[in-house]
Amino acid sequence: MMTDPIADMITRIRNAVRAHKETVEVVPKSNLKIEILKILKKEGYIEGYKVEGEGVKQKIIVFLKYDDEGNPLITDIQKVSKPGRRIYVSKKEIPWVANGIGVAIISSSKGLITDREARRLGVGGEYLLYVV
Numbered sequence: 001m002m003t004d005p006i007a008d009m010i011t012r013i014r015n016a017v018r019a020h021k022e023t024v025e026v027v028p029k030s031n032l033k034i035e036i037l038k039i040l041k042k043e044g045y046i047e048g049y050k051v052e053g054e055g056v057k058q059k060i061i062v063f064l065k066y067d068d069e070g071n072p073l074i075t076d077i078q079k080v081s082k083p084g085r086r087i088y089v090s091k092k093e094i095p096w097v098a099n100g101i102g103v104a105i106i107s108s109s110k111g112l113i114t115d116r117e118a119r120r121l122g123v124g125g126e127y128l129l130y131v132v
Contacts, residue, residue, distance in 0.1 A: 007079045009033050010129060013046075017064055017072040029058035035112040036105060036129070037062060043103050043114065045074050045131055076102075077131040090124040102132035 002008055009026045016024035026033060029051055037049045037060065047063035065073045081087040089095065089106065094115050097104050104115035108125030118124065 004079070004083050005030060006032065006036070006128065007082065009036070010077050010079050013062060013064070013074065014077050016062075017074050017077075020066075020070070020072070022064060024062045024064065026060040026062060028056070029053075029060050032112070033060060039103070039105055039112060039114060040074075040131065043131075045103075075132050077129065079129045080104075080127045081129075087127045088124065089127045091118065091122050092124075094118050094124065095127065095130070097130045098132045102130055104130045 005028070012024050012026055034049075034051075037046065040046045041048055045065060047065045049060050049062045051058055051060055053059050067073060094106065095104055097115065105128045106113055106115060106118050106125045107128050108118060108121075108123045110117075110121055110123055112128075113121070113123075113125075
């Protein structure tokens with residue numbers, strides 16, 4: 001029984017990047033995982049993703065992104081808020097990841113948003129993860 005599917009997805013991505021894999025399989029599919037992947041794609045950390053399979057057997061294939069020298073664009077990805085210890089931030093406490101180079105992903109009342117969007121909208125929420 002998996003207690004934190006988001007942490008599992010992040011660990012799979014981190015391990016695949018370190019092993020210089022082109023793709024990584026994430027199971028099972030969930031809407032929250034898809035939303036996180038949409039942000040990672042929009043911010044340029046992954047090439048993209050696709051959903052395969054039917055019904056409860058759906059899985060997500062994530063296409064990892066590397067620069068021209070073969071270095072991964074994701075150098076670090078970490079889960080911040082965990083099931084045993086949720087981390088919430090107010091609009092004033094939104095963290096800067098690597099002095100603004102990285103991206104924090106926050107689950108807010110406006111949905112899943114980046115730290116920049118949260119500052120612009122003036123909302124806080126659960127600090128899910130960061131990526132550099």
